[in-house]
Amino acid sequence: YRLPTEAEWEYACRAGTTTRYYWGDSFDGNYAWYYDNSAWETHPVGQKLPNAWGLYDMIGNVCEWCGDWFSLYSPAARTDPVGPPEGFYRVCRGGGWCINASNTRSTNRFKNTPSTRISLVGFRLLRKG
Numbered sequence: 829y830r831l832p833t834e835a836e837w838e839y840a841c842r843a844g845t846t847t848r849y850y851w852g853d854s855f856d857g858n859y860a861w862y863y864d865n866s867a868w869e870t871h872p873v874g875q876k877l878p879n880a881w882g883l884y885d886m887i888g889n890v891c892e893w894c895g896d897w898f899s900l901y902s903p904a905a906r907t908d909p910v911g912p913p914e915g916f917y918r919v920c921r922g923g924g925w926c927i928n929a930s931n932t933r934s935t936n937r938f939k940n941t942p943s944t945r946i947s948l949v950g951f952r953l954l955r956k957g
Contacts, residue, residue, distance in 0.1 A: 860888025
C-alpha cells in the first residue's frame with residue numbers, strides 16, 4: 829500500500845468533474861464536514877454524500893496526506909505531476925473539520941511536516957501494483 833500522489837488524490841476527488849467542488853460550484857454541507865457543521869471534531873466516514881465514484885469524505889472531515897513533498901506549482905501545465913524527490917513538508921489535500929467552506933475546494937492544498945499528529949490529518953491508501 830502507498831499514499832496517493834497529489835495528482836492521483838485530486839483525480840479521485842474530482843471524479844470526472846471540473847467544478848470547484850465534486851458536487852458543483854457552490855458549497856453544500858451535505859457532502860462535507862467543515863467549520864460550520866462539524867462541532868469541531870472528526871466524524872466516522874460515510875455520513876455525508878459521496879462523490880460520483882462513491883468515494884466519501886474527499887473534502888472536509890480530515891486533510892489527507894499525499895505521498896508528494898510540497899513545492900510550489902510550476903507555471904508550465906503538466907499532466908500527472910509528481911512532487912520533488914525530497915523536502916521538509918508533505919502535501920495534504922481535502923480540507924478538514926476546522927476549515928471554512930471556501931478552503932475545502934478540490935484544488936486546495938496544505939502542507940505539514942511528516943511528524944504532524946493531529947485529529948485534523950488522516951490518510952487514504954492505494955494498493956500498489
